[in-house]
Amino acid sequence: MQPPSERPQVRALRRWYVTGWVLLGLVPPGIAVWDHPEGTRSTTLALLSLLALCYPVTGTLPGDPRLRRTAFLGVLAAGTGAVSYLMGGAASLLIVSLPHFWIFAGSPRRAIVLSGAATAATVAGAAAQSAPDGQVLPGNSVAALIGYAAGVLFGLWMHRVVGQHDDRARLLAADLADAERRLAEAQRRQGAADERERLAREIHDTLAQGFASIVVLAEAARGGLRSDPGRSAQQLTSIEQTARENLAEARVLVGAADQGSVAPASVARTLRRTLDRFAEDTGLSVSAELPDVECDQTTRIALLRCTQESLANVRKHAAASTVGVVLERGPHGVELEITDDGRGFAVADSRGFGLDGMRRRLAELGGDLTVTSSPGDGTRILAMIPLKA
Structure with missing residues (x-):
């Protein structure tokens, strides 16, 4: 799926999604971490701030946009895993962040791989946090895996829908170009006749x-x-x-x-x-x-x-x-x-x-x-x- 930055209506939808990502993905962990020790709280808040500050690199900045977006996705995957390790799970942050991978990865395969890496980091972080007590947090890990699977299915479906829309748009553009060519030819013939x-x-x-x-x-x-x-x-x-x-x-x-x-x-x-x-x-x-x-x-x-x-x-x-x-x-x-x-x-x-x-x-x-x-x-x-x- 190509980044929708060239489509004004999708760009507006993307802005709404980013707002939701901040409010539902970054803010809740920041609120929940206030009950944790000082070291965990400050580190978690720093990681969440880093994720928020890294998002603008996906915009119109100098350099290769594909490289900048891949770098952001890498930071997002690592940051989600780190937050999961610090807080004992970050399934909600992962699920809310999954659309980023389908927006910026550039292809379904890359989106599946990169979002899978983020899911693995989230599950591994939660498992590493619970390992010393001998307790595993299956609920959080299962939620992360289910969210990843649902995200893959939804992403593939959306990619197909968008692809069909692009195909229709290309056909319409080709028909329009042909109609314009025929109109120009008719106008030329009419002009010559006149x-x-x-x-x-x-x-x-x-x-x-x-x-x-x-x-x-x-x-x-x-x-x-x-x-x-x-x-x-x-x-x-x-x-x-x-x-x-x-x-x-x-x-x-x-x-x-x-x-x-x-x-x-x-x-x-x-x-x-x-x-x-x-x-x-x-x-x-x-x-x-x-x-x-x-x-x-x-x-x-x-x-x-x-x-x-x-x-x-x-x-x-x-x-x-x-x-x-x-x-x-x-x-x-x-x-x-x-x-x-x-x-x-x-x-x-x-x-x-x-x-x-x-x-x-x-x-x-x-x-x-x-x-x-x-x-x-x-x-x-x-x-x-x-x-x-």
Whole structure:
């Protein structure tokens, strides 16, 4: 049985036992010896004091703890035998002291041997004291032997119980470690999946939309090279500007640039610039109410991405003639409304990646996205993001 010093609850139980050992093991012989001659009384009290003073060496003192505990058990066995010799028997002191051997011996075999040595010393001391008178004290010796036998049986049983408890604790610790490992692996996989989803959303909202715009502008510029060279030159300029913006977005995605470079200006100016480019590239009529609402960088980027995705959907699917954009500070946060007079669609049947990406992006900021549309009635998109205090 291992010393329980590493277990707080057993350490507290051990303190209670030591208190009982002093009160029931050392104090009674000290009281009983007062009726003996002066020499016996003083020697016995000195031995009992020595046993009490030797106990602290089992604690946290320098040196090998196993050696210190073995030394204490040796002193305890010898001291019990000496007290038995002086008082004609010390069965009660021996019985109360037996748990020490099982606590500090380190193994059942050592506990049995050392407690057996203490029992033999106690019996021998009592026998030596009674030998001159020709009287043997069988009662005290028998009590010591019975106490030793009972202590061995109880100690072996406790060792088995504690061993089973330790085995269960090791199994539980192994299961816990395995669960923690599997949880960490699941979190790693989930983190990788979340990162892939984030990158897919960023690529869709930035690079893919930019490339789609470049393709549309390039087709228009090629078709108008002869009929409208000025318009084609303007479209080529837009292609160049869009390509540069895509390059900046790509650098942000790979971590080569600060995300603050995406939307460094105020949200109103950022959206105004995006709407002007959209109107220039598509020729659609765009009306906008864009007050300068104060918000943090993450909110500005989210509003910009929602605007870019909505305008891309208008360009590709709506067949609209006018687009309206309204930005305002609402009671619960900043609100962005984008409407068009296009062909509309059935919201319940929509499975587009863009709308889902906008919903997830806003949800990450505690906001939400409301899409209102029906075939032939245009589309209204309302994005709301709560502002930090």
